[in-house]
Amino acid sequence: MDKKPDHTGYWRTNLKYLLILLSIWFLVSYGFGILLKDTLDNISLGGFKLGFWFAQQGSIYVFVILIFVYVRLMNKLDQKYGYREK
Structure with a gap:
């Protein structure tokens, strides 16, 4: 008999990945781009201030x-829980 996949574990892990990746994006876009802009502007990257960049x-x-990281993580998660494309 086929083993029934653990849907709860799969989605719990998926939501954990989403929370972590979206937190990173929030930190970079809002934190670095807005909150820490003045501090980062003291550093130059390619002739532009880092906060502006x-x-x-x-x-x-x-x-x-992060999209590519998510795809890679989800492919590994699909393999772990036995999901595959048909």
Whole structure:
């Protein structure tokens, strides 16, 4: 007989991943781009102030990277719980 997948564990882990990744994105976009902007502006990145860079570009780059991280984590989670594409 097929083993019934643990849906509760799967979704609990999925929500944990989402919370962690969205917290990172919030920290980078809101924290670095708005709250810590003045402090980060003392550092230069490619001729631009780092606070400005995070507000304009950095949060977008981090978001795209987090999408790839999420896909990788979910593929591993799917394998762990026995889900597969049909």
